[in-house]
Every structure is written in structure tokens, then in C-alpha cells.
Amino acid sequence: MTKNKLPQMHNVGIVVESLDEAISFFAELGLKLEGRSTVEGEWAGRVTGLGHQSVEIAMMVTPDGHSRLELSRFLTPSTIADHRKAPVNALGYLRVMFTVNDIDDTLKRLYKLEAELVGEVVRYEDLYRLCYIRGPGGLLIGLAEQLGNRSATDI
Template sequence: MDNVGIVVEDLTAVIDFFAELGLELEGRTMVEGAWAGRVTGLGDQSVEIATMRTPGGDGRLELSRFISPAVVADHRRAPVNSLGYLRVMFEVDDIDDTLSRLGTHGAQLVSNDVVRYENVYRLCYLRGPEGLLIGLAQAIG
């Protein structure tokens, strides 16, 4: 996998959130013109894109803010049993510390608990900026 794409409204706030989670900003640029629309099927477009790399460089998030054409749908607050892409899951060293740090960026647990899956993981889902659904997993032991 090369990257997961997420469309956002406030690119700076979302970059700050994922930086707090430990991702590093690789770059931020504008992608404009009909050539890009040939890939997406949207025609002439103007999109600001930021690419963030996970620690170790194994994965990336591509964050996109569409200037034109305008965003036509909003699925960010859909419940976890909705069809389509669900969430991005990150493994963290300390889930409690991570939740505390992400809380300063407005993150909130989807439920009130961090749950334990056998003796393997502590897990939770949270909503980050703009309602983005993120999963956290901390290995136990």
C-alpha cells in the first residue's frame, strides 16, 4: 500500500493532529489542472495536498483539501457500521498518553472505554478533527 487518502476542510488542523500522533509531514503542495482531473474523474480541479509519513516510513496519509470542484458529500460522522472505508488504525506505544495528547486537538473516544482484546491489544476508536475516525491499538506485554 502506498497511501490512504482523506479529504478534509482544515488541512493545517488535521496535519497538526496527525503530527501529534507521530506522523511526519513529507510535503504540502497544490495539484491543479485538467490532467489531475483525468485521474480523479472530476475534470479541472484545484486541490491542496499534504503527505504525512508514519514512523518508520512504512505508510502514508494523503490529506486533500479541495478548492474546486467543491466537496459534494460528507461521510465523516457516519457510524462505524456504514458501508465504505471505516477508519485508519495506528499502533501506539502508550494508548493513554496518546489519547491525552490527541485530546488537546479535540479528539474524543467513540465509546467511553479503551477495551482489552484478550492479552494482545488495548483498542479504541476516536473522532479526531472534523470527525475523522481513527483507531488506536497498543500491544500488551
């Protein structure tokens, strides 16, 4: 392997208000809880630059085992900013998008967990049906149902 090649992406981190609600939501979407613990101590604060911290985390993994979400709920220090209601053209990290087998069934199940459709479900050519939803605590999540034989890397 070439030294400067990236072997894989490990996870995407999302700070949440309620870890239990976020775990339930992403489990309903199809992710599996890989582990849950509290991370604290001087070493953790050196990594994040926050100093002393105590963070409850849950690692969720996709069914294929290749992608993970690290859900974090800060006990100390408390959160200081809230970007959840930023519009889709705001700078910075925006959303996580998941491929689903049936977007209508997925929405029906997530509505029971208080998910809200942001705009509407739209069709992109003959390839995908797509939508954005607001999940637990207002998190922006994208859903994509593949219609054609091409993958997202083909477009």
C-alpha cells in the first residue's frame, strides 16, 4: 500500500441531545449499535482541544460493516453551538445520506419516531428517489432509493 493513500473512512461524528433517541432512530434506519460507553479524562480532552471532558458515545455501524456513525452526547463541557437548523446551503458539515431499499417504507417507519420530511421526495432521472428528513433533535439526514443499475459513484 502506498504511504499516502487513505485506507478507509472510519466514522462520522454527530453530537446529539438524546443518545437513546438517536440510537433508536438510526437502528430503525438499519444501523446496528456496535458499542456504547463514556469517554472522559485528560487524554480525551487533548484530542478534542476541549480540556477535561465527559462524553457519552455510541458507535453505530451500517449493515455492510464499512461505515460508522459516532453519536456523542457531551456531559461536560456543555454544547455551545447549534447548527441543526442551518439551511442546506450553510458552510460546514451538512448531513449524512443513506441508501435505502424502499424510501416510502423507510419514511413510514421513521415518521413514528417523529422524523419530518424537509421538502419532498423527488426523482433524479431514472437513478434515484431522494429526500431530506429531520431526525432526532433536528438532525438532517438524506435518504436515497436506487432505481437504476448505476451506483452513486457513476453520477
